[in-house]
Amino acid sequence: MSAGDETTLADIRQRIDSLDAQIMALISDRAACAQEVARIKREADEQAEFYRPEREAQVLRRIHQSNPGPLDSEEMTRLFREIMSACLALEQQLSVAFLGPEGTFTQAAALKHFGHSVKTVAMSAIDEVFREVESGSAHYGVVPIENSTEGVVTHTLDRFMQSPLSICGEVELRIHHHLLSTERDLAQVERVYSHQQSLAQCREWLDARLSHVERVAVSSNAEAARRSAREPGTAAIASEAAAELYGLGVLSANIEDSPDNTTRFLVIGPRSSGPSGHDKTTLLLSARNRPGSLFALLSPFANHDVSLTRIESRPSQCVNWEYVFFIDIVGHAADPPVAGALKELREAAELVKVLGSYPKAVL
Numbered sequence: 290m291s292a293g294d295e296t297t298l299a300d301i302r303q304r305i306d307s308l309d310a311q312i313m314a315l316i317s318d319r320a321a322c323a324q325e326v327a328r329i330k331r332e333a334d335e336q337a338e339f340y341r342p343e344r345e346a347q348v349l350r351r352i353h354q355s356n357p358g359p360l361d362s363e364e365m366t367r368l369f370r371e372i373m374s375a376c377l378a379l380e381q382q383l384s385v386a387f388l389g390p391e392g393t394f395t396q397a398a399a400l401k402h403f404g405h406s407v408k409t410v411a412m413s414a415i416d417e418v419f420r421e422v423e424s425g426s427a428h429y430g431v432v433p434i435e436n437s438t439e440g441v442v443t444h445t446l447d448r449f450m451q452s453p454l455s456i457c458g459e460v461e462l463r464i465h466h467h468l469l470s471t472e473r474d475l476a477q478v479e480r481v482y483s484h485q486q487s488l489a490q491c492r493e494w495l496d497a498r499l500s501h502v503e504r505v506a507v508s509s510n511a512e513a514a515r516r517s518a519r520e521p522g523t524a525a526i527a528s529e530a531a532a533e534l535y536g537l538g539v540l541s542a543n544i545e546d547s548p549d550n551t552t553r554f555l556v557i558g559p560r561s562s563g564p565s566g567h568d569k570t571t572l573l574l575s576a577r578n579r580p581g582s583l584f585a586l587l588s589p590f591a592n593h594d595v596s597l598t599r600i601e602s603r604p605s606q607c608v609n610w611e612y613v614f615f616i617d618i619v620g621h622a623a624d625p626p627v628a629g630a631l632k633e634l635r636e637a638a639e640l641v642k643v644l645g646s647y648p649k650a651v652l
């Protein structure tokens with residue numbers, strides 16, 4: 290490097306220092322605005338809602354769409370996710386219950402959705418996450434819904450049948466599995482712990498690289514990491530967060546057989562979200578037990594041009610009805626086409642429960 294390069298570097302670093310000072314001043318201005326918003330909300334209503342998922346989704350969408358580069362839009366949006374999280378924490382420190390233990394993918398989903406300025410509280414079962422939010426001990430909860438890793442979808446769906454809570458958000462998370470261990474060498478690994486689903490999702494890799502090694506299924510990936518940390522000669526298949534938390538090294542990264550393995554989570558809270566412009570609605574429906582009843586449930590959506598993105602049937606836990614249907618549709622319950630479909634549906638169905646309208650996941 291020449292003396293000229295050194296001078297240029299010094300100049301650029303000086304510019305970076307000055308930009309950092311400006312960024313800090315701007316973030317502080319933004320934080321002061323959030324405090325002002327909090328004051329106004331508190332004055333208007335003692336039980337004020339500080340967290341506004343629809344507003345946050347709109348802010349993040351705007352950032353995602355208007356990012357000029359060179360930073361990737363996802364990266365820029367993540368930075369703003371954290372700025373907003375810190376601003377909201379000035380208004381109110383949120384507590385978010387999640388399906389634990391510490392280091393699970395559900396915790397990663399909670400932090401992805403709310404940012405790192407919330408307090409996450411580990412629960413040992415989905416039912417406990419619901420109860421923690423129902424009792425008001427936690428403000429919000431995060432539970433897996435379409436989960437290729439923990440295999441608990443039906444549990445979450447069934448719990449909605451008896452819960453007064455609403456869905457106020459969704460989170461999508463790319464699932465990467467890593468082989469974690471305190472050992473430095475694959476040859477030292479004699480046993481691998483993980484959740485049964487994760488073992489299945491890494492089967493080809495395990496067959497190729499660790500075919501001789503015992504595979505032991507445990508209750509969660511985080512539990513696998515916890516055990517492996519205490520037992521020499523073992524490894525766990527789990528997330529990067531679990532590696533950090535339990536002091537394990539990454540022996541081999543991204544060992545999942547299918548690289549685009551995504552899991553969806555729901556955010557549950559006392560009420561659903563306001564309209565953000567790009568929303569989804571989840572409904573719980575049951576039909577009268579007679580021929581053509583499923584058709585009667587679905588035709589109102591077609592009549593009002595509302596798209597269905599998912600339909601799931603579950604045995605009802607009631608004597609009156611045989612099955613209930615969980616249906617995801619595009620749009621907010623307050624959007625005219627959805628409102629029209631719901632009105633028509635209420636005449637045809639035995640039960641129509643709007644589990645929640647919420648912004649489509651931005652990140």
Ligand SMILES: C=C(O[C@@H]1C=C(C(=O)O)C=C[C@H]1O)C(=O)O
Binds near residue numbers: 323326341348376377
């Ligand atoms: C500032 C507000 O409150 C919270 C913080 C937000 C932010 O920092 O941008 C956005 C929505 C709310 O969760 C608001 O309601 O506008």
